[in-house]
Amino acid sequence: MKNMFTQSEENYLKAIFHLQEEAGEGVSTSALAELLETKAASVTEMIKRLANKNLVDYKKYYGVQLTQTGRKQALTVVRKHRLWESFLVERLNFNWDEVHEVAEQLEHIRSPKLVEELDRFLGRPAYDPHGDPIPDASGNLPKAPKKRLSQLKEGQKGVCKGFNDASSAFLKFLDDQDIGMHTEMKVMQIQSFDESMTVQVGKRQVLLSKTATDNIYVED
Amino acid sequence: MKNMFTQSEENYLKAIFHLQEEAGEGVSTSALAELLETKAASVTEMIKRLANKNLVDYKKYYGVQLTQTGRKQALTVVRKHRLWESFLVERLNFNWDEVHEVAEQLEHIRSPKLVEELDRFLGRPAYDPHGDPIPDASGNLPKAPKKRLSQLKEGQKGVCKGFNDASSAFLKFLDDQDIGMHTEMKVMQIQSFDESMTVQVGKRQVLLSKTATDNIYVED
DNA sequence: ATAAAATATTAGCTTTGCCTAAATTTTAAT
DNA sequence: ATTAAAATTTAGGCAAAGCTAATATTTTAT
Incomplete structure (x- = not known):
């Protein structure tokens, strides 16, 4: 075949x-x-x-x-992965930090019709629950140029639009700090010696390491 | 593990x-x-x-x-298979004769939460699109004692409740004859030499071989 | 420039799951 | 009761995909 x-x-x-x-x-x-x-x-x-x-x-x-062929194939897998993640979160009550493992399995299901119908069923979403763009059926990936939280200066505000590290531990950590997709954050202070940041989230102040702020994408 | x-x-x-x-x-x-x-x-x-x-x-x-363990495991696979078939037909516009192959893949996805949520999402269906019972989470299978169309006598009526042969060819054949789940049928005539049946379906008469009538379950 | 450290590759083994051909066991037929 | 046919099992291979240990290449640090 x-x-x-x-x-x-x-x-x-x-x-x-x-x-x-x-x-x-x-x-x-x-x-x-x-x-x-x-x-x-x-x-x-x-x-x-x-x-x-x-x-x-x-x-x-x-x-x-x-190669071109390889990239195309990779994109269909990414597409399936992100569509399934959307399905799990939006229809099956999964928390966005527990979908990854299951999506890793679902992404390998072979059925063009299934993918198309799933996409339709979900209303052709452009982004998955982590804020990552979902490639379309022909493999076009609408890439929004992303900015990292770590690139903001003191006093600047940003709205959380995605995460680079999708590990369960990291996502759970963010959840605990009340940080999620579309959360608004303001940079209060940056520690010069380790580049860690104090960030205003709602009415709380949260300290985030450089590793963390590198892995949070924002839109300002 | x-x-x-x-x-x-x-x-x-x-x-x-x-x-x-x-x-x-x-x-x-x-x-x-x-x-x-x-x-x-x-x-x-x-x-x-x-x-x-x-x-x-x-x-x-x-x-x-x-063994007991083996049966239990088999039943969880059957449960998943039938839940996915229900999902494909009821939410993703699949025709009931095209779900089998995809469900064969989906039935192997490992995630207890996924199965539970899928069941809930579908409204805890008791039967799949082919009329087969869906085992519950503890592996109980509500077995309705099934009667074959071939067991009916001339003049008797029956309502289609399931099929034994789930091959795509067979299901497509039935579709062409306007026979599906819950279709009412009346046995008009039975040929003694080959046990084939003439059956009233809606306003049409359809001739079904013994092989076919053996594979159609009815409730009378 | 060269030796040590870090990376990458090869060689040889393991497991899963399937295959063909040969041997064995059961069943059916005289 | 034998014997032929059918069904089943064993033996010996093969491909995918992983591993460890040994070897080769590239990079880095003196």
Whole structure:
């Protein structure tokens, strides 16, 4: 069968896509290994398989990049992932910090009709519950140029529009601080020695590390 | 991890369950091989794995039966399959004859919360779009004693309540004859030489082979 | 410039799940 | 009761995808 990829292959394509998005250029074996929670040796092996199928360009020792075909395939997986996340949160009462794991499974379901109907059923959403854009059926990704909370200066305000680190721990932490999508925040103070920030959220003040503020996207 | 089964294992458990339902007693290697579209040798192998995990009782050359644990697991898969079929038909505009393949994939998604919320979202349906009962969360299956259309006598009426053969071809055939869930039918004539039936459906008369009438369940 | 450290790749093994061919057991037919 | 046919199991392979240990290449630090 043509156009059929294993779950593992799809996971690699998606991972390469994400790493390429933020780092650009060639994606390293070790970065992939870390993201996919596997060993470098296994990554090398899979990369060769993908290269044989013309899904990636691979030059030994110099990392890997998606081809046009590979990128297209990665985008259909991302699309499915984000549509399912939307479904889980908006129709099935999932909290936005507990959808990731299930969406990782659902994203591999093969059925063009299912994806199309799900999209329609949800009212063709443009963004998922984490504020990430949902690619359309032809693989166009409406990329809003994102600004990090860490880029704001003291006194500036921003509205939370997304998160980079979608780990359950991070999202739970944010929830505890009453920070979520569309939450308004004002930068009160920035510590020069570690770049941590004191931020006004509603009537509370919250201290956020540089790691945290790097992972929160805002619109001002 | 305990309580974790591969997709393949789940497929075998479900297949054994279905064959046990209609044939009772021990399920033969060849019956499984045919249903699962695989070879007898592969079945034997898998059966041994399942026996080691105490999901089935197996006596060489004498077929296989589910243990309590195995039956329970099979029922959770059946539950998921039928809930997803309901979702596809009732919310995503799928036709009841095109859901099977997709549900075969969705039934393997692992997430107790997802199943519970899906059930709630659908209004805790008791039957799936084919008229088959949906097991509840604790694995209780409300079994309505089913009667086959082929068991009716001339002149008797019946209301269609389910189908045994869920093949796409069969379901499409029924659709073409305007026969679906809850369709009322009246037996006009039975051919003695091949047991085929002439049936009144709405204002049309339809000729159904014995094979067909054996696979249509009715309530009278 | 070169040695040490960090990265990447290869080689060889493991498990799952399937296959074919050969051997065994059960069942059916004389 | 034998024996042929049918069903089942065993033996030996194969591909996907992972792992560890050993080797090779690139980068970094002296």
